[in-house]
Amino acid sequence: MKLFQYEMKKLLFNKNRLILLSVMFVVYALLGFTSIVGESELSNTDQTKNGRSEYMRLVSENTGKLNPEQLAESKAIFQAALTEHGRGEAIQLELSRNPALKFHREYAAFGQRVDQYWNGPDEQDQESIKGVYPIQDKLKELESTNQTDTYEHRYYTKRLETELSLGEPVFENIVFWNYYFTTFDGMEVVFLLLMVLTFFISPLFTQEVRTEMDSIVLSSAKGRREIVTAKLLCAGATSAIVTAVFLVGPFIGTCIGYGDLSGFDAPARGLEALQSTMLDMTIGGAAALGAAWLVLTAVVFGLALGFISSKTKSQSAAFGLGIVILLAGSMSKNLGRDIQKLIWPLADFNFGTLSSFGEIFGGVKAYSVFGLPVSYGTVAFAVCIALGALAALLTYFAQKKRSVV
C-alpha cells in the first residue's frame, strides 16, 4: 500500500501533474461547452432562450411513436428549405436561426430511422443485413435451404428477437445526451484521452532509469514483484482518474451550455451514436456503461503502457512507442476492406477501436464462438481482460529479468 501511495505521488499526485490535470479538465469542459453553444438556438444564453423554448415545444408535442402526418409535414418543410437554401452553409445558417426548421429536419431524420428499423438501409451489406423485414426474409431463405443449424441462422434469429424486443424508435428530447455522447467518439477518445494517458504513464518505469534509482529498486526486497504490483495499480488508478476527468469535464461543460438533462430515461437507440445498438437500456444506463467501458479500456491501455515503459530506457521512447501503437491500431480502420479482413484482430481490437463505445456497442457486429453468435461487446470485454492480464504478466516478467547496465 505504501509503495502504491509513493508511486501515485511520482506519477500523478504531485504539483506539476495536478496542474496539468486541472488544465485538461478545463479544456474538456470547454470542448463540451463550445460544442453545444455552437448550435446557437440551443445554447443556454439569453439571446437564444426564445428559440430554444420554441424548439422544445415542438419536440415535446411530438415525443413518442412516429406520427405519419407530422413526418409528412416535416419532410415537406425541410425539403422546401433545402430547395431555397441548398445543402451548403446557407442551410446550416438557417438551421441555427430557425428552431422550427431544426425540429423538422430532426423529425424527418427520425422518420427515416423508423423506416430503416423495418425495411433496413437502401443498400444492404449482405454480410450483416439490417431491418426487421429483410432479416425475416433472410431467415426464411435459410430455412427453405435447410440451413437452420448454422451460425448464420442462429445469428439472425438472435438479431430478430433483439430488434423486436427493442421495438420501433421513438422521438424524444435528448439534445443534451446527443452532444454528451460525442465524448465517446473514437477519435476524440484517442486524441484527447489516450494520448494524454500515454504522456502520464510513460514515465512509470523509465523514471527509475532517469533518476538512476533502478539499482536501489532492483536490489531491494520488494523491488522485483511488489513494486510491479504497486506500479501497475498506479497505472490503473491514474488511467481511471484521468478518464474520470475526461468524462466529467465535458459533462459539466455541456450542462453549463445547455442545462437540460431530459431524456436520460429514453431508450439508448434514440441517440445518434447508438442508432443500431442492440443494448436494451436507457440513455442514462448507456452513459453509465459507456463511462465504465471507457474506464476499463483506459486501465487496460494504462497497463499496456506500463509494460512498454518497463521495456524502454527513456520517457520519450516509451511515449513515442505508445503513440505509434495507438495510432497504428486506429489507422488500421482506414485500410481497404480486404486488408481489414486479413488483419481483423488488429482492426477490431486495437486500443483506438476498443475504447470507442459507439464502435463496440453501437452496432450489430457479432463473432462466431463455437458456432454461437457472441456480441462484439462481449468479445471486446474478454479481449480487454486478456490484454490487461497479459500486459501485467509481461511486466512482472520484464522486471524479474531487468538489470542495470
Add this chain to the structure above:
Amino acid sequence: MKLTVENISKRYGKKQALNGVSFEMENGVYGLLGPNGAGKSTLIRILAGVMEASGGEVLINGKNRKACDSEYRSKLGYLPQSLDFYPEFSGLDYLRFVAALKGLEGEAADRKIQVLAEQVRLTGDLHRKCVNYSGGMKRRLGIAQALLNDPEILILDEPTAGLDPHERIKFRNLISILSRDRTVLLSTHIVSDIDSIAKQTVMIKGGKVGKMESNQHFVDAMEGKVWLLKMTVDELVVYQNNHIISNVIPMGNRMEVRVVSDDKPTPDAATAVPTLEDAYLYEFSGEGGTTV
C-alpha cells in the same frame, strides 16, 4: 555470513569487463580498489544482484545467490555509484519510499529514518525536496537509504564521492562501527577511504583481481620499493615522465620526491616507510604490479 565470489566473468559484446574474479568475504570491511574503468562497478552491480554475470556465481554461506534471491535482497544494502532523486520527493519521502521497498513501514520505518538522518546529519533537511540538496547531502542521503534495513551485507560503490573531508571521516567511522557484525564491501579509487578501516582489500585492474589480502600485506610487499630523494624543479619535470611519484614536498629551493620503484633510483636515495597508496600506485601505474 560468508559471501563468496566464484570465477565471475562479464562480457559487454566483445569487451571482457570481468574475467574469472574470485574472492571471499566474512564480517568486516573489505576494500575493492582500482582505477576508473577497471570493472569495479560491474562487479559491484553483480554482487548487488542488479546485473547478471556472464559466468561464475555468487554464494551466500555456500548457497547460490539466485537460489535465495529474495532472502539475499532483504539482507542487502546498496549504494550505487551515481544516484539522483525523484523531483517531487522530499528527503523524508525518499527514505520512506526506500524503507517501503525494503519492507519497513510505519513507526519502525520512521524511527529508523530519524536515527539514520541523525547519523548522516540530515535531520534538519528531511522535509526539503532532495533534488535541491548539495552533492554531499545527496550522497549522505544515499548512504542513509543503504542502511535502512540494517543490512547484513553492505555494498558501497564510491560512497565518499562528493563528501568533504569532515563528512568523509564521519562516514569512515560510521562504516567501522557498522562492520562489527556485517560484511561491508567498499569500492573506491580513493585509497584513504579504506586505508584505515578495511580488514582486507582486493585490487582490480582490467577486469581481473588479485588475492584478497590485508592492507598490511600490500604495505609489507612494498618494503624496499619506496624511496625519498631530493631534486630541483627542473629535474623533477623530466624525472616524473618515467617514474612513479607518490608525493612531492617543497624543501627550500629543492623538492623532496617520494618515488615508487623496484630499484634504488639514485645512489643518494633513502628508503621510506611504504603506505597503501604507494602499493596502489605500484599496482596501477603501468610499471611493476603483481595483481594481474
